[in-house]
Amino acid sequence: MSALPQPVLVIGTGLIGTSLALALRRCGVVVLLEDRDPAALAVAVQRGAGVAAVPGDTAPGLVVVAVPPAATAAVVGQALDRFPTAVVTDVASVKVPVLRALLAAGQPVDRYVGGHPMAGREVSGPAAARADLLDDRAWVVTPHPGAADRAVAVVQELALAVRALPVLMPPEEHDRAVALVSHAPQVLSSLLAARLLDSSETAVSIAGQGLRDMTRIAASDPSLWVEILAANAAKVGDVLAAVRDDLDRLLAALEVADGTGATVLVDALRRGNAGRQRVPGKHGARPAPTVELPVAVPDAPGELGRLFAAVAAAGVSVEDVRIEHVLGRPTGVVEIAVAQPAAEPLAAALRDGGWEVRG
Amino acid sequence: MSALPQPVLVIGTGLIGTSLALALRRCGVVVLLEDRDPAALAVAVQRGAGVAAVPGDTAPGLVVVAVPPAATAAVVGQALDRFPTAVVTDVASVKVPVLRALLAAGQPVDRYVGGHPMAGREVSGPAAARADLLDDRAWVVTPHPGAADRAVAVVQELALAVRALPVLMPPEEHDRAVALVSHAPQVLSSLLAARLLDSSETAVSIAGQGLRDMTRIAASDPSLWVEILAANAAKVGDVLAAVRDDLDRLLAALEVADGTGATVLVDALRRGNAGRQRVPGKHGARPAPTVELPVAVPDAPGELGRLFAAVAAAGVSVEDVRIEHVLGRPTGVVEIAVAQPAAEPLAAALRDGGWEVRG
Numbered sequence: 221m222s223a224l225p226q227p228v229l230v231i232g233t234g235l236i237g238t239s240l241a242l243a244l245r246r247c248g249v250v251v252l253l254e255d256r257d258p259a260a261l262a263v264a265v266q267r268g269a270g271v272a273a274v275p276g277d278t279a280p281g282l283v284v285v286a287v288p289p290a291a292t293a294a295v296v297g298q299a300l301d302r303f304p305t306a307v308v309t310d311v312a313s314v315k316v317p318v319l320r321a322l323l324a325a326g327q328p329v330d331r332y333v334g335g336h337p338m339a340g341r342e343v344s345g346p347a348a349a350r351a352d353l354l355d356d357r358a359w360v361v362t363p364h365p366g367a368a369d370r371a372v373a374v375v376q377e378l379a380l381a382v383r384a385l386p387v388l389m390p391p392e393e394h395d396r397a398v399a400l401v402s403h404a405p406q407v408l409s410s411l412l413a414a415r416l417l418d419s420s421e422t423a424v425s426i427a428g429q430g431l432r433d434m435t436r437i438a439a440s441d442p443s444l445w446v447e448i449l450a451a452n453a454a455k456v457g458d459v460l461a462a463v464r465d466d467l468d469r470l471l472a473a474l475e476v477a478d479g480t481g482a483t484v485l486v487d488a489l490r491r492g493n494a495g496r497q498r499v500p501g502k503h504g505a506r507p508a509p510t511v512e513l514p515v516a517v518p519d520a521p522g523e524l525g526r527l528f529a530a531v532a533a534a535g536v537s538v539e540d541v542r543i544e545h546v547l548g549r550p551t552g553v554v555e556i557a558v559a560q561p562a563a564e565p566l567a568a569a570l571r572d573g574g575w576e577v578r579g
Numbered sequence: 580m581s582a583l584p585q586p587v588l589v590i591g592t593g594l595i596g597t598s599l600a601l602a603l604r605r606c607g608v609v610v611l612l613e614d615r616d617p618a619a620l621a622v623a624v625q626r627g628a629g630v631a632a633v634p635g636d637t638a639p640g641l642v643v644v645a646v647p648p649a650a651t652a653a654v655v656g657q658a659l660d661r662f663p664t665a666v667v668t669d670v671a672s673v674k675v676p677v678l679r680a681l682l683a684a685g686q687p688v689d690r691y692v693g694g695h696p697m698a699g700r701e702v703s704g705p706a707a708a709r710a711d712l713l714d715d716r717a718w719v720v721t722p723h724p725g726a727a728d729r730a731v732a733v734v735q736e737l738a739l740a741v742r743a744l745p746v747l748m749p750p751e752e753h754d755r756a757v758a759l760v761s762h763a764p765q766v767l768s769s770l771l772a773a774r775l776l777d778s779s780e781t782a783v784s785i786a787g788q789g790l791r792d793m794t795r796i797a798a799s800d801p802s803l804w805v806e807i808l809a810a811n812a813a814k815v816g817d818v819l820a821a822v823r824d825d826l827d828r829l830l831a832a833l834e835v836a837d838g839t840g841a842t843v844l845v846d847a848l849r850r851g852n853a854g855r856q857r858v859p860g861k862h863g864a865r866p867a868p869t870v871e872l873p874v875a876v877p878d879a880p881g882e883l884g885r886l887f888a889a890v891a892a893a894g895v896s897v898e899d900v901r902i903e904h905v906l907g908r909p910t911g912v913v914e915i916a917v918a919q920p921a922a923e924p925l926a927a928a929l930r931d932g933g934w935e936v937r938g
Contacts, residue, residue: 338785352937355875356912358785389781397782400774405793408767410851411825415759415818417854422748423756424857426697426717431858433792434764438855442848449844450836457833459774464826466770471819477812485808489801492769495776496797498783499790516714524897525888532881540902541883553715578711 224377225281225307226250229273231295233264236311236337237286238349241269243382246351252277263346279303282374285310289447293321300327307374308332313398314451315362315391323366330368333375334391336360336398337384352383359384362391399455406437406445407460413438429544510539511563512555516576519552527554527575534569536562553578583736584640584666585609588632590654592623595670595696596645597708600628602741605710611636622705638662641733644669648806652680659686666733667691672757673810674721674750682725689727692734693750695719695757696743711742718743721750758814765796765804766819772797788903869898870922871914875935878911886913886934893928895921912937 227250230241234255241251241264251270255261265272283299283306285292292312299308300322308331312318315334322329337359359379363372372388379386389397413435416424449456470488473481517523531538536558544553558566567577586609589600593614600610600623610629614620624631642658642665644651651671658667659681667690671677674693681688696718718738722731731747738745748756772794775783808815829847832840876882890897899916917925926936 338787350937352875352935355937360785387781387785389785393779393782397778397785400778400782401786401790404774405771405789407826407829407847408771409789409793410848410854411822411829412764412767413852413854413858414825414847414850415763415821415854416857417850419756419759419857420752422746423752423759425859426719426746426748426756427760427858428697430764430768430796431760433795434768435851435855435858436792437789438851440848440852442845442852445848446841446844449833450841453833453836453840457830460826460830460833462774463770464823464830466773467766467819467823467826470766470770471816471823474808474812474816474819477809481812482805482809485805486801488766488773489769489799489804491773491776492794492797493772493799493801495769495772495774496794498775498778499772499786499794500784516711519896521894521896522888522891524900525884525886525891527884528887529881529884532884535880537878537880538883538902542901543897543899576711578709578714 224249224381225374227252227278227280228378229254229280229283229299229303229306230270230286231255231283231299232286232288233260233269233346234286234288235344235346235348235353236339237284238264238267238269238346239339239351239353240284240286240311240337240382242267242349242351243354245270247381249381252280260346264349267346267349269346269349280306282306282378283308284378289314289451293318293325296332297322297325297327300329300331306331307371309335309375309378311335311337312451313448314395316395317451319362319364319391329364329366331371333364333367333371334362335375335379336362336394337379339384354379354382354384357384358387360387360389360394360397362389362394364391395452395455396458399452399459403449403452403456404459404463406440407449407456408463409435409438410440429542510557511560512540512557513563513567513570514544514553514555514578515570516578517552517554524554527556527570530570530573530575531556531558531566534566536566583608583740584733586611586637586639587737588613588639588642588658588662588665589629589645590614590642590658591645591647592619592628592705593645593647594703594705594707594712595698596643597623597626597628597705598698598710598712599643599645599670599696599741601626601708601710602713604629606740608740611639619705623708626705626708628705628708639665641665641737642667643737648673648810652677652684655691656681656684656686659688659690665690666730668694668734668737670694670696671810672807673754675754676810678721678723678750688723688725690730692723692726692730693721694734694738695721695753696738698743713738713741713743716743717746719746719748719753721748721753723750754811754814755817758811758818762808762811762815763818763822765799766808766815767822768794768797769799788901869916870919871899871916872922872926872929873903873912873914873937874929875937876911876913883913886915886929889929889932889934890915890917890925893925895925 229252230237231254252273253270254273285295289312339357361375376386473484540557588611589596590613611632612629644654648671698716720734735745832843903912
């Protein structure tokens with residue numbers, strides 16, 4: 221049972237709306253559902269996400285708008301009109317345009333606080349929804365100067381009720397943050413991957429883990445991403461323009477790479493080192509230094525299980541893991557990242573156990 | 580025992596030279612060693628990589644030059660002079676400058692064929708060398724029009740003798756390929772990571788797996804990479820200039836993102852989708868479609884082992900694996916990539932076994 225004002229009305233029973241509703245039902249919250257598509261609504265009801273709202277319902281204490289980005293501001297505005305005492309929030313992935321539209325329309329934004337649960341999936345629709353979609357995910361809650369303290373508290377409570385981790389951030393800061401850590405990386409991954417279209421099969425065949433990592437998110441859905449980029453165009457543009465300026469300097473340096481340019485190149489690489497150290501590790505905090513141990517693992521069922529059982533038997537906690545992909549042969553190297561002090565003892569223990577720890 | 584012409588002389592007993600020599604000793608090849616640094620040479624000899632070359636030695640049938648990139652062409656030239664019947668190769672990571680310097684010096688390049696074993700490590704020196712460093716790694720062998728067939732065959736044989744996987748590619752094509760699949764990605768990763776230096780702690784704290792992947796190689800060694808970028812400056816510049824031009828088009832599109840710009844954005848994202856599909860999967864070949872199953876794994880020793888044992892018990896082969904890193908809490912989600920047809924049965928089997936397979 222949760223301290224949320226009830227019932228909660230979820231408008232929009234797509235993937236996020238339905239998953240959220242299922243998560244609220246999981247902790248006993250009364251959930252009303254609306255969707256302009258009766259078929260989507262029926263699926264959500266059938267999944268157990270709540271009941272379809274009808275005119276005689278008790279007025280909701282909280283309304284969550286989970287409709288596509290372009291429709292969000294209008295639906296939030298209608299909800300503020302329809303339910304004069306309810307707190308209203310939304311889940312759009314860009315926050316400033318929603319708030320700006322509400323202010324321009326003269327809406328009472330004291331009861332509105334936006335949010336952004338950070339749980340993208342490559343699927344959509346209520347059939348793909350799951351009660352645990354938001355478990356352990358960051359949910360950015362974006363208070364603004366006109367918001368009532370209670371509204372902020374209710375939206376934080378919503379995030380906690382569905383087992384997400386609320387992070388407070390003003391709308392401007394949120395949009396700048398996602399431009400930097402999510403939207404600009406998406407664009408750079410896509411542009412790099414697009415360069416591969418011009419290359420020979422052989423050239424691509426010698427690619428290693430670096431290229432694989434750099435192009436993974438290039439597989440994302442274009443129709444979703446064009447909406448996100450359009451909604452956050454100015455801030456994404458700021459980050460990418462800075463990258464473009466750095467790239468121009470670097471291109472100039474490459475033309476004189478043996479001489480004066482080398483300083484520019486080294487500086488860019490060093491700044492990259494420093495920036496990378498700011499990326500959070502396994503526990504969200506500043507990462508402790510880790511070491512990667514490459515272990516050869518036969519490509520047979522059970523070998524990964526044997527390996528991680530051996531790691532556990534050595535009493536070592538795994539910080540990260542990735543499989544090295546190797547040209548033309550079904551033999552893999554698994555890179556196990558562990559805290560620096562654990563690396564040497566683990567390597568010794570694995571070798572004692574007959575594992576081939578490399579290089 | 581190998582069919583290589585013997586003895587093999589390895590000039591330069593750093594990480595690659597010593598590892599290569601150890602791998603040759605592993606299959607019984609007679610190895611002579613040279614290094615202008617007597618201390619490095621002594622370590623390599625002490626490690627069992629071969630014997631220090633002396634004036635009375637039998638002339639080598641094959642010379643491998645494994646000195647720093649900037650010194651490679653000169654040392655290869657000297658080797659061609661010193662050993663008039665030997666095949667000579669090198670391991671520098673950019674190939675055209677070496678060949679060009681030899682041709683400019685009027686050297687007999689029929690006996691020279693370059694190579695590039697693709698095995699970077701973050702360590703260096705003979706003490707870090709290992710006999711298995713090159714096992715299963717691609718070794719690009721770069722024939723040129725003036726090379727004798729026998730020289731090409733000997734260098735391929737060298738790669739096979741140390742259990743690497745030879746890939747034939749002309750020097751120009753090699754340098755263009757590594758500019759695309761290795762050097763340009765390195766630069767873009769560094770530039771993106773450098774952008775994080777300007778951001779707040781909170782902004783970086785909400786970063787997800789995308790940013791982690793995109794900035795991993797930004798941790799690479801600047802002093803090594805400045806040499807590589809300088810040696811391949813023109814071809815890296817070609818790739819990066821094309822990225823810069825695409826970026827300029829995209830920045831212009833972001834300024835009119837709701838209207839005419841949307842087409843440009845969608846096109847860039849779609850080209851990224853198509854390019855990503857060219858990146859080779861686990862076995863070097865065009866990847867079969869895989870599906871990622873997110874499985875919640877308690878952050879306790881042994882859980883990863885239990886999970887992969889369960890996957891093996893289901894008879895499913897793991898194509899890739901990564902640990903999702905989640906804000907602020909020591910609970911992890913492990914993404915297990917498996918072939919598409921195996922995904923549903925595996926999800927069902929894991930759920931039956933009590934695992935939490937997420938949406």
